Amino acid sequence: MVLWGVTIVVAIASCQDFSIGQLIAPSYEFQLADYLSNTGAKMYGAYWCPHCARQKQIFGDAALSIPYVECDLRGVNPQVDLCNAVGINAYPTWQINGEFYLGAQPLRRLAIISGFE
Numbered sequence: 676m677v678l679w680g681v682t683i684v685v686a687i688a689s690c691q692d693f694s695i696g697q698l699i700a701p702s703y704e705f706q707l708a709d710y711l712s713n714t715g716a717k718m719y720g721a722y723w724c725p726h727c728a729r730q731k732q733i734f735g736d737a738a739l740s741i742p743y744v745e746c747d748l749r750g751v752n753p754q755v756d757l758c759n760a761v762g763i764n765a766y767p768t769w770q771i772n773g774e775f776y777l778g779a780q781p782l783r784r785l786a787i788i789s790g791f792e
Contacts, residue, residue, distance in 0.1 A: 744757060
């Protein structure tokens, strides 16, 4: 009887035009990281910076989606000229809507200052 129920569910699901990925909404962290990227925000940092590592840790699995700018020449894909042009001298520094915010920020604060919430 359980097998019959599973068969019906599979049959019904196969008739629908969706994938399993559509059933799972992106996490809050991914949504925020995507929003920050799409609105031109940037997190300036350095690969060796423990506070930058902490900021990435706060984003969890979405850390690779953060709009990150590497400011150390020895880091991966460094953009030292950009960091110098905007005057970055502390890490991490967030640039959101033309304003600068120093240090690792809680997700809630990033959401508020960026207009995400």
